[in-house]
Amino acid sequence: MRWLFFFAVLFSASAAAQFNLNKLLDTARNVVKATSDISEPDEIQIGNDLAARILGAARLVPDEGMQRYVNLVGRWVAAQTERPDLPWQFGVLDAPEVNAFAVPGGTVFITRGLLERMKSEAELAGVLAHEISHVVRKHHLKAIQKGAQTALAGTAVSQALKTSRPEVRDKLVNLGAETYSRGLDKSDEFEADRLGVVIAARAGYDTYGLPAVLQTLQAMNAQDSALAMMFKTHPAPGERLTALAEKMQPTLDAYASQPQLAERFAAQAKAAGR
Numbered sequence: 001m002r003w004l005f006f007f008a009v010l011f012s013a014s015a016a017a018q019f020n021l022n023k024l025l026d027t028a029r030n031v032v033k034a035t036s037d038i039s040e041p042d043e044i045q046i047g048n049d050l051a052a053r054i055l056g057a058a059r060l061v062p063d064e065g066m067q068r069y070v071n072l073v074g075r076w077v078a079a080q081t082e083r084p085d086l087p088w089q090f091g092v093l094d095a096p097e098v099n100a101f102a103v104p105g106g107t108v109f110i111t112r113g114l115l116e117r118m119k120s121e122a123e124l125a126g127v128l129a130h131e132i133s134h135v136v137r138k139h140h141l142k143a144i145q146k147g148a149q150t151a152l153a154g155t156a157v158s159q160a161l162k163t164s165r166p167e168v169r170d171k172l173v174n175l176g177a178e179t180y181s182r183g184l185d186k187s188d189e190f191e192a193d194r195l196g197v198v199i200a201a202r203a204g205y206d207t208y209g210l211p212a213v214l215q216t217l218q219a220m221n222a223q224d225s226a227l228a229m230m231f232k233t234h235p236a237p238g239e240r241l242t243a244l245a246e247k248m249q250p251t252l253d254a255y256a257s258q259p260q261l262a263e264r265f266a267a268q269a270k271a272a273g274r
């Protein structure tokens with residue numbers, strides 16, 4: 001299934017859900033307001049539901065070795081964060097488009113199209129570290145929670161989850177799907193770039209992995225349809241590179257001599273299927 005179409009499907013499902021969420025609100029209106037956030041088990045469950053929906057529309061590359069390798073790299077990188085104990089898992093989607101995204105709770109997807117354009121494990125680690133940062137900082141979860149807060153007219157999401165759990169969870173998943181077609185706030189993307197560089201450095205990689213991928217994207221034709229979703233949901237690569245250089249230049253340079261592992265990447269990520 002084409003990537004844009006795939007997101008269009010997710011989006012149309014969520015538009016209908018938005019309406020239902022408003023209806024649900026009538027039944028939840030008298031619930032006592034609570035202020036606590038969505039719990040970690042709920043965060044993981046919402047993420048799993050989202051991941052299941054994604055995998056219902058796009059399949060994983062049928063290459064066990066490649067999937068295992070990307071999981072090894074991803075889990076090692078995730079282990080360097082302040083949320084090492086989430087059930088981290090990583091999947092390469094069998095799609096020619098250039099994209100990567102994370103769902104709450106620790107599932108990260110990267111497309112075959114993006115993996116094929118990478119040259120080293122440091123680049124892979126850099127991209128995964130960016131996605132992992134979205135999970136660590138709960139960017140998508142907060143966007144979902146914000147959308148739900150509006151629809152629930154002030155009733156805390158955590159409270160609504162307690163009263164009518166399956167319905168509310170379903171609506172949250174639909175709101176989540178919507179955030180993937182619209183993209184996060186630019187500030188969240190820049191934060192994920194900065195934190196991603198730090199995490200990749202901690203994991204022992206050349207910190208220029210992520211900037212190198214951004215340069216690859218910048219060099220591609222912006223009209224290339226493979227980039228449509230990435231460019232719709234993220235600031236332009238040039239803008240991200242400038243923002244990184246402004247805030248992170250000393251960190252980038254301090255760890256630039258750490259390994260890139262280009263050969264291991266070539267052997268492991270590109271071995272099968274081509």
Ligand SMILES: [Zn+2]
Nearest residue numbers: 130134189192
């Ligand atoms: Zn991002």
